[in-house]
Amino acid sequence: KVFLFASEVKAILASGLVERKIDTEALNQFLTFLWTPDPHTLFRNVSKLPPAHVLTLREGEITVREWWDVSFDGIEEGRSEEWWRERVLETLERVVSMEMVADVPLGSFLSGGIDSSVITALMKNHDAGRRISTYTIGVEAEDLRYDIIPDDVVWARQVGKLLDTDYHELTLKPDVAELLPQIVYHMDEPAIDMAIPSYLISREARKTLTVMLSGMGGDEVFAGYPRQLAMKIAGAFDPVPSLVRRPLMGAVANALPGGLPGRLTAPLRNAKKFARSAALDFEDRYLGFGTYFTNEAKQRLYSDELRERTRGLDPYCEHRRYFERVRNAAPLNRLLYVDLKTFLPCLNLTTTDKTSMAANLEVRVPFLNYELVELAARMPPGLKLRGMKRKYILKRAAEKLLPPGVVWRKKAGFGAPVRSWLRGALRPLVEDLLSEETIRRRGLFRPEEVRRIIDTNLSGREDYNLQVFQLLTFELWQRAFIDQK
Template sequence: MCGIAGIFNPNKELPKNSREILRRMGEVLRHRGPDDYGEYISEHCGFSFCRLSIIDLEHGHQPMFSPSSNSVIVFNGEIYNYKELRKELEELGAVFKTNSDTEVILVGYEVWGVDIVSRLRGMFAFVIYDIGKNELFIARDHTGIKPFYFTNNSSNFVFASEAKSILKFPGITASVKTSVLPKYMSFLWVPAPDTLFENIYVLEPGHVMQVGENGIKNQRYWNPDLVTKDSSKTEKTWIELIDYELTRAVKEQMISDVPLGAFLSGGVDSSTIISFMNQVSNYPVTTYTTGFAKEDLSQDVILSDVEYARIASKNLKVDYNELILSPDVVSLLPRLIWHMDEPVADPAAITTYLICKAAKEKCTVMLSGVGGDEIFGGYPRYLGNIIAHKYQRVPGFIRKELIESWVKRIPTHSSSFVRNFKKFLKSSDLPFQERYFGYLTYYSQSELKQLLKMEFKWDDIFEKHRKVFKEYNGDDNIQSMMNLDLKTFLPNLNLMYTDKMSSAVSVEVRVPFLDHLLIEKAAKIPGPFKIKNGKRKYILKKTVEKRLPHEIIWRKKAGFGAPIGAWLKGQAKDMMLDLLSEENIKKRGYFNYPYVSNIIENHLNGKEYNANQLWQLITLELWHREFIDR
C-alpha cells in the first residue's frame, strides 16, 4: 500500500514550482506510505510517491525507472503473481535490478505494452510515463480495491490516491457537485466515475486510461462473462473447485516481507479466509476482533460478533486479539472524514479504522473477508427478492390490511428484522429491478422529495445501476443482483472505506475473495447452489463444512457496523443537534428542515430507526466544513 500523486501536461512545460506542488500533494498522503518518499520531475510529467514497504523492503524505491530508462512508474498495491511473470519475462531476455513487483509491471509494459494489465493478478493503481511517447498509461485493478482520483485542470492532468491530494494543486478548489446529491443521499455513496467533488473523478475498476497529446482514452480491460451458468457440474464438483481456487488465492495473498494477520468477525467469510491461511502458515495466524460495550448494543439493532469470534478462534487455533470498543465518536469522526475524502456514511468505517489501528501494533498486512457476499450470494436482499416473488402471490387484502398495517405499528428500533422487513414491504409490489433498487436506497421517492430542496428525476438516480443491469442481467436474478453489487456497491462503499480507513493507520488490507479468477469461476455457479432452501452462500458454506464449526457456518448474519443508533441518543446527541440545527440546515440550502427535524424526533423517541439517515447528514455537514468551507 502506498500513496501516489502526479501532474502531466503533454503539450506544455509543467509549472516552475512543480517540485513544491508535488511535495504538498505527497505530504497529505504520508499516512499511506510513511517508510519512503520519492519524486520524479521532467518537462511534462511529475510524480510524487509515499511508500509503505511490504515486498523487497530495500530495493522498492519509487518512482522507478525501467532498465531501458524509457519509462517510469508510480504504483500502489500488490501483484500476487509477479514471480510467475518475472520468470516469463526473464525467459524472453529481460534483466531485473530488484526483486519487487513494481519492476515486473514496468518491464512487462515495455515487453507486452498495455496488455501487461490483463496478465496481472492483484490489487493495483499505477501510472507509467512512457517518455518516448510522452504519454501516461494508467490502470486500476479489476474490482476497485485500490483508489485512483483524477481531474483535468487547464490542460494539466492531475491524479492521486486520494482526492485531498488533488486539492493541493494550484487553481483547484473544492466545490460540491450538487447534481449527484440525490444519488449520494439515496445510497450513502456516489456511483463512479463521479464523486461529490465537482470535476474530480475516479477511474472505474477494471479500466485503463491513456493520456497524451491527443487527449484521454478510457477503456475497460476486464469484462468477464458474469451471466453464463455452468449447469453441468454437480454440487461436489463445485465444492472441489471453490476449495482449489480459495487455496490458491489465499496462498498468493500471504506473500509478504512484513508481519501479516487477519480480521476475525466470527462470520463465515473471515473464518473461511483464516482456515485457508492455516494451510499455508507455519505459526498461528494473528487475528483481530472488535466488539462494542453491552450498554451500546442494548440500545441498538446491530448484533455482536464477539461470542462467535471466540468460538472460531478456538477452532482455528489463532493468536486471538479482542477489543471491546467505546470510542469518543465526537472527536474521532471529523478526523476520519478527513481521511475518507468523500462523505461515505457507512458507520462500518469507524470500526474498520479502530480495528486496523489496533492490528498495526503487530501486523502491517491484514487479510479480510470482504467480497464474499457479492460473489457467493450472502446479502439478505438476495433472499428477499426470492421471498418477494412469492409474497406477491398472497391476496392483496391480506398483504395490505393484515400484514402491512400490522408491521407499520411496530417501532423500527425494536430489531434489525423489523427494520429490514419494513424496507422489504416498501418495494415488494414492484417489478424485479425496481424492487432491488428499493432494497438499496435509504429513502423512497416521496421521502427524498420531502428531504431535498432541489429538483431531481427519480430515474436519474439509478442511471448507473440500470446500465450495469442491462449489461450483466441474465436469466438468473440472483446473479444479476450480485453483478450489480460487484460493480457498484462493493467498490464505491465497502472497498472505499476499507482502503481509506486502513491507509489512515498505514495498514494494507488484502481481499482474497476478490481474486478475479475466483470471481469468474464463482459467477458460473447456478443460483440454486448460491441460495438453497433459504440458505445464503450455500456452496461456500458447504465448501468449509469440514473446516469450521456448524454454529459459525450456519449462524445468522450480523453485518459489520457500529451502534450509531445508541450513540445518537447518547454521546453524539448534542453533536447531532448542533450540526443539524435549523440554522445550519437552512444555511446549507440542500434540505428541508421540517423533514430533518422529523427524522431526528422519530429516532430519539424510538418510533423509527433513522440512525443511518442521520449519520449521513452529520457526515455530509462535517465533510462540508472540512473540505468545502475552507
C-alpha cells in the first residue's frame, strides 16, 4: 500500500502512482451541483480531507477524526436584539483585528455589499493612520445585457469614498477563451464562472499587496442567500398535500419561460426554479435550489455505460448526512449547517483559495472565525432572517459603521457574465470542445443530448448557461489532467 498526500492534486499525479481515471460517483455529484462535495474528487482513489478534520496514519491504518464542529443546540432565547447587535459588532471588531496581524500592509476586496463594506470599515477603524487599499471588479455594460449581475461598482465607489480608501477598480474584459484553460489548470478541477473574476482581481491586488481580507462567509453564517429566503416563502405551500402541490407547481414551472437572456427576464428564470423546488419536501426542496442537472436530466445526458455505472448512486448522500446531524435544529439553521459543510468549503472557499494562490496572494476571511460562527449559531434564527430581511442582525450591527443606504440595499452576487461569454467569446470554444466527435470519443455523454442542451440554451427556451459552461470546463479539465495535454 502507498499513501500520498499534498495540498494540490498535481503533486499526487506527478508521482505516477495514481491512475488518471475519473471517479464515477464524484462525476455524478459534479454534474448535479457543478462542484464536488468533500471528501470526493473527480480523480479515482484521490480524496479530500474535509475542513476541521485530522487524518492519522498509524501502522498502515488510516483514521479520520473531526476536531471541531459548529453546534446549534445552545440557542440563547432570552437576550435582547440590542444585546446581540453589540455582541456581533464587538466580535467582528476583534476577529478583524486578529486577521490584520501581519508583517505587511493588508487590503480588502470591496464589492460595495454589506459583508465587504463592514470588513473594510472595521479595517479602517483598526488602522486609523493608514488608508486601506481596496480592490473592486466590475462588468462592462455590453456584458450586462444578458445577465442579472448588478453593476455594483457604483456602490463600491461610494463606500470607497466614504471610508477614504486607496480605491482600485478593474473592469472585467478578459480574453476568456485564452484564460479559461489556465484557470482550470490552477483549480485542479472544472472551474465555475466566478473563478475568472476571482483570479483577475487577485492578480491585480497582488501588484501592490500580498494579503487581502474578504467578506466571504457572511451569507452562510448570517443567512444572506436568496435560496434561504425562498425556502421560507416556499414553506407557505407546505399545508398543501404533496399529491396536489407537486403537479400544481410543476405546471407553473413548465408554463414559465426559463432561458430568455437578459436582465428583465431574470425574475422569470428565478420564478421557474422556485416553482420547481417548491413542489418538493423540505430537504429535497433546498437541494433542488442547488441542482443543475437533475437525476432525470443526467439520465438523458449519460451514455448507456455511464448510466449503468451510476445506477443507484445518490448525489445528495453527503448533504443528507449533514441534514441528519442537525435534524432537531430550527429549519433555517439546518440550511446554514449544510451550506457551511458543503457549498462554502467545496465551492466558494476552494475557488477563492486556488485562484488567489495562483496569483501568489493570501486571502483571509474574518466572517469564518470560529468565535463569530459560534456566536451566530447561538442566536435565535429570527435574528438572521427577519421577515424578508436577510442578515438582519449583521445589518443592524453595520448601522454603527455605515450609512443606511449601504446597509439595507438589495443584495448583489459575485459572478461573471457567463451568458454573454457563451454567446460571444466562448461560443467557438463550445462548438469545438463539445463537438459530436469529442463527446462520442469520451464515451461519457450522448452527443445528441449535449447538442440539444447547447441549442436550447442559445434559443432561450431554457436557462442552461451554467450547465453548458461546466460541460465546457469539464472537457478542458479532462484535456489538462486526464489526457495531460
